[in-house]
Amino acid sequence: EEAKEEALQYIPEDSQFQYAESKGQNYEVVYYCPELTEYYRLRLSAEDGALREYKSWLERGRGSKSVALSEDEAKEIVLGEVEGAESLEVNLDSSRGEKVYKVRFNTDSGSGMYEIQPEDGNILLRELAVDH
Structure with missing residues (x-):
């Protein structure tokens, strides 16, 4: 509880x-x-x-066939949500014809990865691991 x-x-x-x-x-x-x-x-x-x-x-997050956002715009989405994000690494992955930006980063307290839909900027996935 x-x-x-x-x-x-x-x-x-x-x-x-x-x-x-x-x-x-x-x-x-x-x-x-x-x-x-x-x-x-x-x-x-x-x-x-x-x-x-x-x-x-x-729940129904999917990539897209086209890319409208730049890698820098994908980084800005993460920076807008994750205070202290640094060492951002962006990759455009493609699986079954659908593209997704994967943005990996570090913070003072851990690391994380976001998947961003490259057509409209929707955040499909957020993963944060906290190191104590």
């Missing part, structure tokens, strides 16, 4: 609880936001409730 409550500070208010389970030294908590059609998975320390990992993804 404490992990469920702690997770709420990192996700939209109207998110709905899906499940929580113990994973070794951590609790994994999953929520879903119907308005944004986005899932959120958080791993919190069982010892002190500290955030260890954060992942969110759009």
